[in-house]
Amino acid sequence: MxxxxxxxxxxxxxxxxxxxxxxxxxxxxxxxxxxxxxxxxxxxxxxxxxxxxxxxxxxxxxxxxxxxxxxxxxxxxxxxxxxxxxxxxxxxxxxxxxxxxxxxxxxxxxxxxxxxxxxxxxxxxxxxxxxxxxxxxxxxxxxxxxxxxxxxxxxxxxxxxxxxxxxxxxxxxxxxxxxxxxxxxxxxxxxxxxxxPPDFDADEDDSTxxxxxxxxxxxxxxxxxxxxxxxxxxxxxxxxxxxxxxxxxxxxxxxxxxxxxxxxxxxxxxxxxxxxxxxxxxxxxxxxxxxxxxxxxxxxxxxxxxxxxxxxxxxxxxxxxxxxxxxxxxxxxxxxxxxxxxxxxxxxxxxxxxxxxGQGYQDYLQSPLQPLTDNLESVTYEVFERDPVKYEWYERAIAVALKDLRETVEDARPIVVAVAGAGRGPLVTRALQASESTGVAIDCWAVEKNPNAYVLLQRRNATDPLWSNSVHVVKSDMRHWPGPSNPNGEAGKVDILISELLGSFADNELSPECLDGVQHILHPSHGISIPQSYSAHLTPIATPRIHSDLLLRSGGGGEKWDIPYVVLLHQYDYLSLSPASSPESRTPNVQQAWSFTHPTSPQTLTHARLRAGGGAGAPGSVGGDGSNEHNSRSCRISFTCAKQGVCHGLAGYFETVLYSSARTGEKVELSTNPVTMESKSQDMISWFPIFFPLKTPVYVPKGGEMMVHMWRQTDDRSVWYEWVVEVYDTAGGKRRKVGMSEMGTSRKNACLM
CATH class of the missing domain: 3.20.20.150 (Divalent-metal-dependent TIM barrel enzymes)
Structure with missing residues (x-):
């Protein structure tokens, strides 16, 4: 987050x-x-x-x-x-x-x-x-x-x-x-x-x-x-x-x-x-x-x-x-x-x-969090928990899932719910509240790798009246947790796996890798992942303020241009508007780059495990054995720019389906996409957009086309992004390339697995 x-x-x-x-x-x-x-x-x-x-x-x-x-x-x-x-x-x-x-x-x-x-x-x-x-x-x-x-x-x-x-x-x-x-x-x-008078004569025909x-x-x-x-x-x-x-x-x-x-x-x-x-x-x-x-x-x-x-x-x-x-x-x-x-x-x-x-943080560039490699401070968790929308939506999704599972699970046992990456426990509280409001009993597990947050979770379990020592608190990386144990000490399965691993670009904090690693504890026939799916979205923007700030930043090798920054975008302009946009609304043209769905296909994970052991096929295309190559993605997206402008980078957002009920048709979603945020999760504050900068701004002529290429790369040890922008103009019925950015790559600042 x-x-x-x-x-x-x-x-x-x-x-x-x-x-x-x-x-x-x-x-x-x-x-x-x-x-x-x-x-x-x-x-x-x-x-x-x-x-x-x-x-x-x-x-x-x-x-x-x-x-x-x-x-x-x-x-x-x-x-x-x-x-x-x-x-x-x-x-x-x-x-x-x-x-x-x-x-x-x-x-x-x-x-x-x-x-x-x-x-x-x-x-x-x-x-x-x-x-x-x-x-x-x-x-x-x-x-x-x-x-x-x-x-x-x-x-x-x-x-x-x-x-x-x-x-x-x-x-x-x-x-x-x-x-x-x-x-x-x-x-x-x-x-x-x-x-x-000038030495040259003005072209009288050039009187447009x-x-x-x-x-x-x-x-x-x-x-x-x-x-x-x-x-x-x-x-x-x-x-x-x-x-x-x-x-x-x-x-x-x-x-x-x-x-x-x-x-x-x-x-x-x-x-x-x-x-x-x-x-x-x-x-x-x-x-x-x-x-x-x-x-x-x-x-x-x-x-x-x-x-x-x-x-x-x-x-x-x-x-x-x-x-x-x-x-x-x-x-x-x-x-x-x-x-x-x-x-x-x-x-x-x-x-x-x-x-x-975000007052005071408008257009202030921050490097994305790496919760897998860094243990977050309590104040960081506290900021996330101030969101008035996100946790309420999570509780709604959990409640709908509990009702659906109560219809699916034949015996009367409690529904096993696990919060993977529990932090200070806000999702645990929401799961318990959803259990109370629906009348569906749950067996709740809280899994957290941060040793400092683990202490707080234990104290909260002992002192919070809602928790009342009913939560099983586990200190473990979710990818190495064997699953909930039953009274006989045998590892069981989880009916609902809840996580909040999404970053500003959906997958930039390694949610796919984490959920793949913990999927083995999810019930194979009716297990539910919350969120169920998420997608990354892009649009080109003009933001001279941020470009100017980056020019002043110190740092050798130009690495400052190869970092996708988390930023509360404020002083910027959309270069491409939706064809359905009116002059008053100016709806931006935000397009999907790629998506992920959970749980991942068992066949895909089986093949990944085989590759991890060197037993299937060739090594990965960018290093490693290719065990995480199924989480690589790429896109090629075209944006039409009605007005002339200068592109300084790409703004990134995400949408996620927390849970969609096949039984009732109810769907609970979150979005930072400016096109859909108001209808899906208005006033949500947990995530700022992400910004992929261009080292050299690219001029776009009136009516020009921008072709954005982006890749999500992995070498099985880390994940990074690469991006490049091409500009095309059409004259006399012929499309011609008139500009291109340098390729940005965050490999040196990759998110470590």
Whole structure:
């Protein structure tokens, strides 16, 4: 069972960190101004790094250079250099309060210009300003989006260079969700207006309609050039007209650190107050549930200075008459947009149980448990036992099985029930409760290899009123247990064998191997295994956050890319949706990889025992004698991706049938598959998904096909997985391969048998 050991509080406080931005702010954002903003309720302010005077001098420098070039015969003048900043060029100074400021790079530069002079000047401005902001102790710097005609590669290269100018500076690239920015540059000429015409002619035939994903594609180019640097973030402008839900979900998966709300995003309610539409509110609620929710930036919603009249410290107190006259007038709200966001903060919907349970562990990578080789701690067992669904479903399955067996077993003897891998005994308790509720007597056995848990089981058997010393507690690896002994000391058979050996990918904690090893004690004619079957499921996902985290992890040999991680996936996007999915539901295309059924066919186990002794056939295909080769699996699954995207790995889930009654047709199931979990085991928290990473992300074109290959391998001593992803595109009726990942293999981190 794979999950986090976190035990967060049931209630989680939602906090909005809201700032104020003016595109034409030129005044010095002093400590007094910051204090005024905080008095209004703002948490931070933006501040331009340089002044209009600097803009004027740079434009003059460019114009002068262009003129000299036009008058020169050689046209080989060296590119112009911007002189160092002077006190007149910037009002920003080193200050402890700079943590409350977001510095804004001059929005009039054009980093991706086709004109080498403009691109060169723009890079100098960017580097000068970022370096100076870093010197002043500002850790957050806002950079405006590339112009519509800009080269995204050139822009990305310039940003990548600027990331190295300050060890603690984060660059926030301001981009719209789609289309063009509504947050415009404030004053004077934009350097793009001074650019020379490009040397090449635009292809007039290449006038295809703009795609909603064009801005995202630009961002993908920029962050790829910057190697998914965690110092590179998104400042995402939320417009009044939101893009399609697919694109919203794609942006949600990206490292958004600022949500920017221009004044035009708001609408007016019946009373004339600014509010946001329901879709906008839902977007905010989703981002607010992230492990690190983005800050919010109100842009051009009103001038900050003068919004509230703060009297000077020497001003006399108002007279009683003045105070009375002022109270008669209802003051105008100076910050209605901010007030509305604070209202949304207080009215956020409650989080689902899985998010409350895993708070702080969203997208946190953990290596899967190895319960066969490791003895778990009590706190780990305790986390599993907090699940409000799993054990109740197990009890239902046991109760249905007891009723069926009571009809099948002819004599009136108690039904023999064994819990293999009892842990601290939650399934034992559920079996006893099922016996009480059905009136079917049982003879209960608890088998546990963990010597520490064995002590607790014995104590519980002696002190728990429900157990009342009626449980037979056995210390043994289930695979070596001879079975329940009768009064004559002879080994008997078990009627119901109960286990909870499933991992996040169903079989990744060696449930098939363990249950094969203990199956010899199960009654051959009517023995029931709970669970009866389970299946592993896959879907490709985009998760830049996790990929970025893995890039920063130390570890030689690249082994970090060959580990299937247990993770509460949170900030990600499905790349392939079900054909039956609606735009509102966005049902992912999750497909089955393979399945296991218990009890295993006796003929299969007989053949495996023969191979284990070297008496049947050739050795196994990947080592050993092949005795466990019947538990090998493989799959080849195709996923169609309607939208372009980047695959960072595969998300894995499982479904299991605990028990299905042939007599009544009742079926008790558990699922972590997002498609079926709500109908089969809603609010279950025992298992987080599993994630198979790709060392090199694979780009998938619009309408492309992803072919996922996966293998469950074994050498009779261990079990591991191998996976690879191919990408195909269809053009002119021909299918062609356009990409392929490196093969991942967890052999060095295999689960030991």
């Amino acid at each position: 794979d999950t986090s050991t976190a035990l967060p509080p049931d209630e989680i406080t939602t906090i909005f960190y809201v700032g104020h931005h003016e595109t034409d702010r030129t005044e010095n954002v002093s400590y007094d101004v910051l204090s005024q903003a905080q008095g209004l309720g703002y948490d931070f302010l933006t501040v331009p790094i340089t002044t209009p005077a600097f803009h004027t001098s740079v434009v003059s420098l460019v114009k002068d250079y262009k003129q000299r070039i036009s008058q020169s015969d050689s046209r080989e003048l060296p590119l112009p250099l911007i002189p160092p900043l002077t006190p007149q060029d910037s009002t920003l100074t080193p200050d402890d309060s700079n943590s409350l400021r977001v510095a804004v790079v001059s929005p009039w530069i054009d980093l991706g210009s086709s004109d080498p002079v403009i691109a060169h000047i723009s890079r100098q401005v960017l580097n000068l300003e970022v370096a100076y902001a870093a010197f002043c102790g500002v850790s957050n710097v806002l950079v405006y989006a590339p112009t519509e005609e800009a080269d995204a590669v050139g822009y990305g290269r310039a940003v990548q260079e600027a990331l190295g100018l300050g060890p603690y500076v984060q660059l926030h690239v301001l981009l719209p969700m789609s289309g063009e920015l509504e947050t415009d540059y404030p004053y004077g000429e934009h350097l793009s207006e001074l650019a020379a 309609a703009k795609d909603e994903y064009d801005v995202w594609a630009t961002w993908d180019t920029i962050r790829s050039l910057c190697s998914y640097s965690q110092k590179l973030c998104l400042a995402l402008e939320v417009q009044r007209q939101l893009p399609c839900l697919d694109l919203q979900c794609r942006w949600y998966s990206e490292p958004v650190r600022l949500l920017v709300f221009p004044r035009t995003t708001f609408i007016r309610n019946a009373k004339g107050y600014p509010v946001l539409s329901k879709p906008h509110q839902q977007l905010i609620s989703r981002f607010a549930r992230l492990r690190f929710p983005p800050w919010m930036l109100l842009s051009d919603v009103g001038t900050l200075l003068g919004a509230v009249d703060i009297p000077a410290r020497t001003s006399p107190e108002p007279t009683p008459a003045e105070a009375t006259s002022k109270t008669k007038e209802k003051p105008k709200d100076p910050v209605p947009h901010l007030r509305y966001l604070r209202h949304l903060q207080q009215s956020q919907p409650p989080r689902p149980p899985i998010e409350r349970f």
